[in-house]
Amino acid sequence: MVRSLExxxxxxxxxxxxxxxxLALALAHTxxxxxxxxxxxxxxxxxSVGTGKLRPEEREGILHHLLDCCSLTESYSAxxxxxxxxxxxxxxxxxxxxxxxxxGTGLYLEALLKGLVELPSxxxxxxxxxxxxxxxxxxxxxxxxxxSIDTERAGQIHPNDRFRLLRALYLWEEFSLAPSDLYDxxxxxxxxxxxxxxxxxxxxxxxxxxxxxxxxxxxxxxxxEVEALLAKGYSPEAPGFDSLGYRDVIAFLEGRISRTDxxxxxxxKTRQYAKRQMTWFRHMEGIRWVDPGGEGFPLDLSSKYGxxxxxxx
Numbered sequence: 001m002v003r004s005l006e007x008x009x010x011x012x013x014x015x016x017x018x019x020x021x022x023l024a025l026a027l028a029h030t031x032x033x034x035x036x037x038x039x040x041x042x043x044x045x046x047x048s049v050g051t052g053k054l055r056p057e058e059r060e061g062i063l064h065h066l067l068d069c070c071s072l073t074e075s076y077s078a079x080x081x082x083x084x085x086x087x088x089x090x091x092x093x094x095x096x097x098x099x100x101x102x103x104g105t106g107l108y109l110e111a112l113l114k115g116l117v118e119l120p121s122x123x124x125x126x127x128x129x130x131x132x133x134x135x136x137x138x139x140x141x142x143x144x145x146x147x148s149i150d151t152e153r154a155g156q157i158h159p160n161d162r163f164r165l166l167r168a169l170y171l172w173e174e175f176s177l178a179p180s181d182l183y184d185x186x187x188x189x190x191x192x193x194x195x196x197x198x199x200x201x202x203x204x205x206x207x208x209x210x211x212x213x214x215x216x217x218x219x220x221x222x223x224x225e226v227e228a229l230l231a232k233g234y235s236p237e238a239p240g241f242d243s244l245g246y247r248d249v250i251a252f253l254e255g256r257i258s259r260t261d262x263x264x265x266x267x268x269k270t271r272q273y274a275k276r277q278m279t280w281f282r283h284m285e286g287i288r289w290v291d292p293g294g295e296g297f298p299l300d301l302s303s304k305y306g307x308x309x310x311x312x313x
């Protein structure tokens with residue numbers, strides 16, 4: 001068990017709608033732990049319904065960190081997350097508590113655990129424009145390009161991992177240095193961790209959970225949440241509205257799509273997002289995959305954290 005100041009005891013990762021938050025809550029009670037959220041959308045104070053954020057009364061008295069930590073109008077980077085997460089880790093350790101790091105934003109998790117490459121900023125949308133330019137280029141060609149410029153970094157990336165391939169090629173194009181050299185020059189020291197659990201209910205159940213979750217969000221007032229924010233004067237272009245599904249809700253409120261189109265579009269985009277999450281997490285070092293609805297659940301963590309009863313995720 002890793003218990004140094006710069007460490008977390010347990011990491012819970014996985015795609016959206018896999019039950020991460022509920023598992024983290026249940027284990028936090030058993031472990032006497034606090035939770036650090038690694039979710040790039042739940043950082044925004046003003047939006048909750050469409051991000052799946054637990055309401056304060058749903059957190060069961062367990063302290064959650066890095067929720068509601070910035071405004072809808074502000075940009076928030078992986079570097080911001082790492083700095084705030086390190087502060088939270090030290091504060092939690094100071095209270096003698098264990099730490100659960102829980103979330104589905106792979107970049108945040110990797111930046112904290114393994115270290116972060118801090119690079120000079122670029123204009124907003126710069127990287128998005130680069131991705132769009134290569135949108136039709138297949139992964140096989142992207143991988144071949146990376147091999148030709150940096151065999152070391154290519155050896156660390158799966159040939160089908162489009163996200164990391166594009167990131168590496170972008171670094172090369174922007175800085176004219178091999179990505180592996182940049183990582184060696186700028187990588188900050190990561191932190192320690194005890195175990196990493198990945199929740200994967202399987203493709204069929206994952207699709208069902210996503211559909212159920214999206215329907216539930218609209219039933220809980222997702223449209224009304226966005227409508228109220230726009231009525232308060234928040235710009236539709238606010239960075240927080242980049243969160244999955246929010247711009248589609250805005251399109252519905254502006255009359256550009258129907259309610260049926262809205263539902264179908266959000267479900268499809270959420271499924272696509274979950275697929276990208278799984279691609280990222282499958283290459284995460286040391287991750288142990290479990291089916292939250294399977295016979296092997298709950299996890300056999302009793303030797304570390306005491307008896308764990310069956311947990312519904």
